[in-house]
Amino acid sequence: MVQARIESVLVRRPTLRTAFPPDFAARLEGRTVTAVARRAKYLLVSVASGDTLVMHLGMSGSVRIEPGADAGDSEADPHDHVVFALSNRRLVIFNDPRRFGLMDVVATVDLGNHPTIGGLGPEPLSAEFDGYALARACAGRKITLKAALMDQRIVAGLGNIYVSEALHVARLSPHRLASTIATPAGLPRASAHRLAAAIKLVLERAIARGASLTYRGSRFQVYDREGARCRRRGCGGIVRRRTQAGRSTFYCRECQR
DNA sequence: ATTGAGACCTGTCGGC
DNA sequence: TGCCGACAGGTCTCAA
Numbered sequence: 001m002v003q004a005r006i007e008s009v010l011v012r013r014p015t016l017r018t019a020f021p022p023d024f025a026a027r028l029e030g031r032t033v034t035a036v037a038r039r040a041k042y043l044l045v046s047v048a049s050g051d052t053l054v055m056h057l058g059m060s061g062s063v064r065i066e067p068g069a070d071a072g073d074s075e076a077d078p079h080d081h082v083v084f085a086l087s088n089r090r091l092v093i094f095n096d097p098r099r100f101g102l103m104d105v106v107a108t109v110d111l112g113n114h115p116t117i118g119g120l121g122p123e124p125l126s127a128e129f130d131g132y133a134l135a136r137a138c139a140g141r142k143i144t145l146k147a148a149l150m151d152q153r154i155v156a157g158l159g160n161i162y163v164s165e166a167l168h169v170a171r172l173s174p175h176r177l178a179s180t181i182a183t184p185a186g187l188p189r190a191s192a193h194r195l196a197a198a199i200k201l202v203l204e205r206a207i208a209r210g211a212s213l214t215y216r217g218s219r220f221q222v223y224d225r226e227g228a229r230c231r232r233r234g235c236g237g238i239v240r241r242r243t244q245a246g247r248s249t250f251y252c253r254e255c256q257r
Numbered sequence: 258a259t260t261g262a263g264a265c266c267t268g269t270c271g272g273c
Numbered sequence: 274t275g276c277c278g279a280c281a282g283g284t285c286t287c288a289a
Contacts, residue, residue: 100284
């Protein structure tokens with residue numbers, strides 16, 4: 001998309017999780033894309049006029065590319081909600097069956113003030129995210145480790161699957177209080193360093209694998225493996241499932257403390 | 258400050 | 274085979 005001009009924007013369905021801004025298409029049409037980036041789970045497409053297209057895939061969203069000059073050229077899938085026709089004769093098609101996704105246009109300079117994007121915590125794979133940062137954010141917090149890692153303000157971009165996975169790699173119970181990985185002064189205990197490293201490892205491995213959306217059948221250590229044997233060498237525990245805040249958490253009682 | 262429940266909406270899967 | 278309920282990767286808001 002970078003360097004290409006957005007020739008036209010076809011909105012087939014103007015409501016996902018929230019309604020699109022009324023001037024959505026007008027603010028993008030005729031603009032040249034200057035940068036494509038990602039922050040947490042938000043996709044950011046900046047255009048030369050100083051606006052940024054913000055997209056979120058929700059739970060079931062995807063983007064695909066097709067050749068074509070006109071938005072009407074794309075194959076009609078009932079869940080293709082937005083089609084961007086580019087000057088390089090490619091169509092960028094946003095598809096989201098469940099419509100939990102999000103589509104917005106905001107002034108690029110205001111991204112930092114955006115209610116959710118502005119408050120996002122550090123990117124987990126960045127150098128600024130480490131045991132120190134994690135301990136600082138968790139110090140004194142009376143929430144469980146699971147809730148802490150799901151909180152995008154503490155660390156950005158982890159979801160239900162990789163929270164379970166990271167806690168397993170770090171051998172930490174999802175039910176432990178977040179405050180226990182830090183000293184009262186907010187300095188990291190060994191567990192904080194372990195957890196930060198586990199988060200990075202789990203994400204790097206997932207990305208290297210292609211982080212396929214076809215998560216079923218993947219080789220997760222604990223996620224979606226209730227009743228199965230813990231994969232940790234020499235552990236032999238049984239993976240449990242418990243609901244926390246309405247979401248399934250998978251963990252091994254034997255090796256996660 | 259923190260938790261829990263419910264809402265958004267559709268598809269898929271397991272059980273009967 | 275067909276129907277029906279349970280459940281799903283993510284936010285967001287409201288009540289307690």
